[in-house]
Amino acid sequence: MLRKEFEFYLKNQEEFVEKYEGRFIVLKNKQVIGVYDSKIEAYEETKKDNELGTFLIQFVGKDKESYSQTFYSRVSV
Numbered sequence: 092m093l094r095k096e097f098e099f100y101l102k103n104q105e106e107f108v109e110k111y112e113g114r115f116i117v118l119k120n121k122q123v124i125g126v127y128d129s130k131i132e133a134y135e136e137t138k139k140d141n142e143l144g145t146f147l148i149q150f151v152g153k154d155k156e157s158y159s160q161t162f163y164s165r166v167s168v
Contacts, residue, residue, distance in 0.1 A: 095121065096147035104151075111151040119146040 096118040100107065107116060107123075115133040117125035119141060127133035133148045150157055 093144075093147045097149070100147070100149050107151045108153050112153070114151055116149050116151055117146050118149060 099121045100116075100118060111123075111126055115127045115130050116123050117127070117133050117137045124141075124146065125133060125137055127136065130148055130150070137146055137148070
C-alpha cells in the first residue's frame, strides 16, 4: 500500500526539495497531507485523523541518503 506513496515521492522529489527541504512530509493517496519539522510531530498529528498504515512519513532531502535506511539487529545469522 505505501509503495505507491514512496514511488510518488521519488517521482516528485525535486519539486518536494524546492518546497520542503529538510522537513518531513506526510503522503497519502499521492498527496501531501502534512508538513512538519520532526518525524515525531508528523506521526503524532497525522495519526489523529488517519489510520496507521495508510500514510507515509518521508524526510525531504536532495539525495538518495535522505530516503535510504539501514536497520541493525542483534540477531546472529
